[in-house]
Amino acid sequence: MATAVVLATAALPACSAGGSSAAGTDGKAPAEHGDGGTATVTVSPEGSAAKPGEPVRVAAHGGILTSVAVTDAEGTRLSGSLSESNRTWVSDRNAAPGTSYTVVAATRADDGTPGQSRASLTTRAAERVNKVDWRPGDGTTVGVAQPISLVFDRPVHDKAAVERQLKVTTSNGTEGSWGWMKDWSGKDRADWRPREYWRPGTRVTLDARLNGTDAGADGGWFVRDYRLGFTVGARQIVKVDLDRKRLTVERGGRTVRTFPVSGGTPGPETGSWRGTEVVMAKEGSIRMNSETVGLGDAYDQTVDYAMRLTWSGTYAHAAPWNAAYFGRANKSHGCIGMSDADAKWLYQHTTVGDPFEVKGTETKGRVALNNGLGDWNADWDTWRAKSAL
Numbered sequence: 001m002a003t004a005v006v007l008a009t010a011a012l013p014a015c016s017a018g019g020s021s022a023a024g025t026d027g028k029a030p031a032e033h034g035d036g037g038t039a040t041v042t043v044s045p046e047g048s049a050a051k052p053g054e055p056v057r058v059a060a061h062g063g064i065l066t067s068v069a070v071t072d073a074e075g076t077r078l079s080g081s082l083s084e085s086n087r088t089w090v091s092d093r094n095a096a097p098g099t100s101y102t103v104v105a106a107t108r109a110d111d112g113t114p115g116q117s118r119a120s121l122t123t124r125a126a127e128r129v130n131k132v133d134w135r136p137g138d139g140t141t142v143g144v145a146q147p148i149s150l151v152f153d154r155p156v157h158d159k160a161a162v163e164r165q166l167k168v169t170t171s172n173g174t175e176g177s178w179g180w181m182k183d184w185s186g187k188d189r190a191d192w193r194p195r196e197y198w199r200p201g202t203r204v205t206l207d208a209r210l211n212g213t214d215a216g217a218d219g220g221w222f223v224r225d226y227r228l229g230f231t232v233g234a235r236q237i238v239k240v241d242l243d244r245k246r247l248t249v250e251r252g253g254r255t256v257r258t259f260p261v262s263g264g265t266p267g268p269e270t271g272s273w274r275g276t277e278v279v280m281a282k283e284g285s286i287r288m289n290s291e292t293v294g295l296g297d298a299y300d301q302t303v304d305y306a307m308r309l310t311w312s313g314t315y316a317h318a319a320p321w322n323a324a325y326f327g328r329a330n331k332s333h334g335c336i337g338m339s340d341a342d343a344k345w346l347y348q349h350t351t352v353g354d355p356f357e358v359k360g361t362e363t364k365g366r367v368a369l370n371n372g373l374g375d376w377n378a379d380w381d382t383w384r385a386k387s388a389l
Contacts (some may be wrong), residue, residue: 010279016189028031029078033325038064039063039064039108039115041058041059041107041117043121044121045121048121049122049123050095051123052094052095052123052212053095055093055095056078056121057089057091057103058088058089058090058105059087060107061111063113065082065086065106066086066106066108066114068104068106069102069105070102072100073099076381078091078093079091080092083328086160088173088304092212093209093211093212095212096211097125097212097221098124098125103115103119103121104117104244105119109262126221127152128218128219128220128221129223130153130154130215130219130222131152131221132153133150133151134148134149134206135373136148136230136352136353138227138228138229138230139229141230141233142230142231142232143232143279143355144199144200144233144234144236145197145198145353145354146198146230146232147193147278147354147375148191148192148228149191149373150189151183151185152187152188152219153187154190155219156190156216156219157217158216158219160389161215161216162222162388163190165208165213166207167176167206170202170205171202171203172199174204175238176193176195177193177383177386178190178388178389179191179192179369179384179386180387180388181369181370181386181388191375193375194385195380197237199232199235200233200234201232202232203232204229204230205229206226206227206228207225209225209226210222210226211223211224216248219307233353235252236250236252236349236350237357239357240263241360242360243359245260245325245327245328246258246261246327247259247260247338247346249346257346259338260327261327261336262326262329262337263332263335263337263360263362263363264330264334264335266330266364269364270334271330271362272314272330272336272362273310273312273314273364273365273371274358274366275357276374276376277310277354277355277368278356278374278375279308279350279351279353279354279356280350280352280372280373282306282308284306284347286303287302288302288303288313288315298367304318304340305317305318305344305347307347307350309336309356310372312372313334314334315337316336316337316343318342319335319337319338326338326339329347330360330362336356336358
């Protein structure tokens with residue numbers, strides 16, 4: 001249970017513009033009485049080793065609060081609100097770990113006498129700190145399938161407490177939901193995706209007001225807030241039919257380009273994934289080594305115009321060595337290969353966040369939600385059920 005420091009509230013002379021009296025070093029100075037008496041104030045948590053992760057609470061006794069200011073050492077105010085009776089004030093945010101606050105409370109005693117009191121408190125430092133890595137980047141323009149994706153450094157056991165601090169706002173009231181999963185890296189991850197693909201032009205803001213939130217056992221505290229904003233670009237969908245070995249680019253509902261491709265050789269190791277895969281990054285020319293994806297020494301070469309689709313190593317890229325199979329057979333090690341010219345065009349016209357909708361009877365299965373940005377491979381009800389709230 002939080003303890004409270006009892007403060008004396010000094011009476012102000014009737015013609016005075018202000019004034020204050022500080023509590024003693026033990027935080028419990030005796031009340032000073034003017035002609036008509038004064039209100040007293042209690043603050044919790046209190047002291048030099050206060051518990052973080054709780055709201056700051058200020059209460060008046062024998063009067064009401066007329067204003068409360070709680071400020072940290074950098075001058076940032078902790079916002080809060082008064083109760084209807086004006087006898088209590090509670091901060092909107094929790095007290096953050098390792099932070100010193102100054103509390104200044106103005107009061108009016110039941111007989112009308114004004115007063116002011118001041119206190120300080122310092123919360124205990126966090127033994128463990130949790131950090132966040134996020135997608136997409138702040139200020140970016142993304143494709144219509146791009147989710148907000150947060151990956152946490154340490155375990156998040158109290159997912160509900162964390163999710164309550166994650167506020168997504170959009171310029172057009174887009175419906176969406178958070179969903180929790182284990183990232184491909186094994187870390188806890190929370191993604192926010194719309195019910196359907198974003199509408200082009202949507203402006204999106206995430207306010208992750210995490211400072212002062214406890215992730216739970218072994219997870220540590222968050223000691224900062226995060227904020228990012230991005231804009232949704234054109235509606236472009238890349239449709240890949242591996243039965244027909246064709247790739248079609250649709251923009252704004254119209255087909256703008258179709259060309260032959262070759263997908264993964266049918267089989268549990270070399271087949272391509274089916275489902276919706278989102279462009280995670282445009283990586284240009286990269287070295288691909290089969291040993292990094294568990295395929296032995298099958299290949300080790302540089303490929304051009306590489307666009308990453310999954311964490312497990314699926315890319316769309318130029319594959320001129322497979323030219324004989326484009327449009328005829330699936331003969332890759334799982335990637336979607338095409339000619340240099342077609343790959344260059346696709347690379348130039350693709351945005352991070354564009355969806356690749358892949359289908360085919362020769363695929364090896366549906367891509368997992370955590371294998372890249374696979375959120376769209378769950379129906380809406382299944383996705384909503386992954387929220388912690």
